[in-house]
Amino acid sequence: MTATTGRRASASALVAAATAIASSVALAACGSSSSAPAGGEAASAPVVSLATSLSTAKDTWAIVPMTANPTFWEVFVRPAGSPTWQLVTPPGVADNGGLVAATDTESGLTVAVRPSQDLEFTPLASTANAGSTWSTGGPISEGVASSPGALAVSGRQLAALLTNGTIETSSNSGDTWRTLAKPGTIAASRAGQTCGTVGITSIAFGPVPTDVLAAGSCGASGSAGFFSYSADDGWQRLSLPVSGQLVRLGAGTALLRAKAGLTALWGDGAESSAADWTASPPLPVTSAVTSSGGLAGATATSAGGMWVLLPGGQAATIGGPGQQWLLLPPAPAHTSVLASGPGTSIDALAVSGATLTVWQLDHGSTVWAREQTIKVPIQYGSSS
């Protein structure tokens, strides 16, 4: 049974949600990697996994952790028009530390490989042809933060949030980097002083591609604080229509854990005041669940679709501004990521050991159907 919160799902709502996801950035969590507030001491934000899916007009990507101890992170792609997923993990580097991915409609996918073991800097890999070939940029001099929002791309512009809270930017696809904010810079700014302690967990590019949006926790309560940087104005604090803790941040989109439940936010392109944001109705999530640290993430796209995967397999999507959260049938066991499927369907990517199983929820259906199985050739012992 598929049901919306408070009323039965209509077919049009599912279509809207699926369509939104198809052109959206979405993510899921399995609790295997956590995002820690960087550069501040504020109360902890909800734990969000690096596992995620991202969609562009052309392709749909999924970042999925496979196996355990050690975990190998894999990149899967479903190229536009293709019904099936492919393994396209960038070669040449051990990714046991996790992958942080970012995309926009122009630049395909850029992946930051979080360093592990004796590696201390962050290799970068980018593809513009659905993972057929990868080019290397960078590297970033330190490790990127363990947050799905630690990397942002807009054309040749890149921004990265490092583990120590530094924000670095590049204007040449990562060949060279400069420091935009050191740890404490935002907290020390006039905008940050209104907040108290600042813990940045996510970054994104603003409506103007050179503007950087940084968000995280603010003050002792850990409520979300959004900051925008422009060369002219420096750091400015953005007003939000809803108070809550930040779960995910995207370009002009965000997901907060508010008192009433998960709330999606969409910016109108300006986003400087509370009036520039549209808030969704809340998705009631019990505090016991959301405070468990297993809250799966969600974020938005220009079209505004989001999804969340909660502990226990509960899943929900929302199509965009003005729509309701749509509760999906419980996701198949071991689902790690939800992503847009072919047409209006939704895919659930489930992991068991080194096997990825793709389940599909067709428009109007209440049953997940197994569509594809991928045996991932994990190189046990190669890097651990």
Next chain:
Amino acid sequence: MPGMNSGLNPASPILVAAFRSALLHQALIIALIFFLMLIAWRASRTAVGGQSAVAAWREPRARRVLRIGFGALWLLDGILQAQPQMAGGLPSQVLQPAADGSPSWVVSLVNFGVNVWNYHPIAAAASSVWIQVGIGLWLIFAVRGWSLRLAALSSVAWGLVVWSFGEAFGAIFAPGLTVLFGAPGAVLIYAVAGGLLMLPERVWARQLIGRLILAGTGAFLLAMALLQAWPGRGFWQGRLDGGPGSLAAMVQSMAATPQPHALEVIVSRFGSFAESNGFAVNLVAVIALAAAGAAFCLSAARSDPRLARIAVLGAAVFCLADWVLVEDLGFLGGLGTDPNNMIPLILLFTVGYLGLTPQPTAEPAAVAVADEPEAAAVASASTGTAPLPGWLSGPVRAFAGAPLRVIAGLAALGVIIVGAAPMAFASVNKTADPITAEAIAGTNGQLDSPAPNFTLTSQTGRQVSLASLRGKVVLLAFLDPVCTTDCPVIAAEMRVADTLLGSKASDTELVAVVANPTYTSLAYTRAFDSQVGLNTVPNWLYLTGSVSQLASVWHHFGIEVEDLPAGAMAAHNDIAFVISAQGEIQQEISDDPGPGTDATKSSFASLLADSVLQSMGQNQ
């Protein structure tokens, strides 16, 4: 527990052969010492006409048993230390398990000892052998006087060293403490025995010493009985949480170790019995310990030799049963280094009993010569041989007049020195011996072929050919700039090797070629250099180029490099080459760093530096 395990295979033929060779060399030196001492003694007797003294003094029985008994135990321990796998196996098979469950400060202390051992495994293993053999011989030969006191002091000192660093304080700080498994540590009893042997001779002429030993042992056993009876420690249960209880588990683990079949059957059956009858077995243990403890205390309080004799016999039977059934003779299975606590405990309370019934001791004969060197000097008689210079006369007469066992005691001191000196020198050296690296990497390949030339780009963007480096010894490695494991370790080893080369570093070029088909840009070689601290080393070159250029170099040096799928790092051989100043490949070294501990890193650095120096030496 990082740093605890050297990553060595204890059965490594290289390590075993090196250990055997070191023992053999030192044994020859020791034999020479004994021989020279004997010759010198005979010569001095001829020179001054000395003769053996006939001592009427009779050593107290209790002290003699204590001295010879613990001397024999030290000797046995020394022999056990000579097991072939001891050099590579002691840290992982003895020291590390001993520290399991102990507080972090104990683990840190043991870790320090492990680190010292891992840096110099051969010197440490050989030293342990000879120090313990030397202490054992010294205790056996030294009957009285300063010689015995020094021997006893060495027993105390070495016993405490082994007890703290080797036995993690007998695991007394670990939760499963029980005398049945070995608490408070065999060597602590050795140290106590050493302390007793340092007491003045007059003490041994009185009952008091026996009473004190019995009272102390009795109090210890009573405390152990209380501990054994304490609820909630898993000793009362044959089975616990679906598995065997504490005692049964211990016995079964001992039964699983390699040992003679008959003993395995006995221990295994007792393990099953303890699992089925956990309560009864522990009850017997508690009663036996308490009864023995109480009897010892009572006999000490009453000075009652009869009660003490009964208690000693009963306690000895119990201890022997525990030694066989629970401790599995202490040294069987794995790398046993001593017979565990029960034998020294039996020895100690037997000495207590003997001390309770002292015999007359010092009864000097009218013209007897004491068996101490200083006393012997007085007794040696001149036979009219050529007079010695005055300054030499005294020592020579003392030496000549000393009985043979004193000379043997001095030689035993020589054994300790022969054992301790290499370890003392090694411990001052903060660089690990290359033997560890050799054991991990295997024997180096000796080559003599021209190195294929290549031209690549350095981290500074300069074109560098191998031929342009002629005149310097080149240490060439193949490193992946985004490698997460081996390559940063190898690079760090090369950096340390450069330091070890000292002034010779200016005649050396450390060269690495990128071994990754994807991450080949200069930015990555520079990032790698910064990460491993090689960006400030003037004779370091990290070369890269196009994939085709790199592939050509890999091919010519036999390096296989490939990208692996699914998030694995690039695969490549860990091989380094030593290229002479004339451009000849002289050595091929497997530089797979193994576990990458501080000890193995330092050892590989030594190996690399030695290889470079060897190349320089060959071409001079």
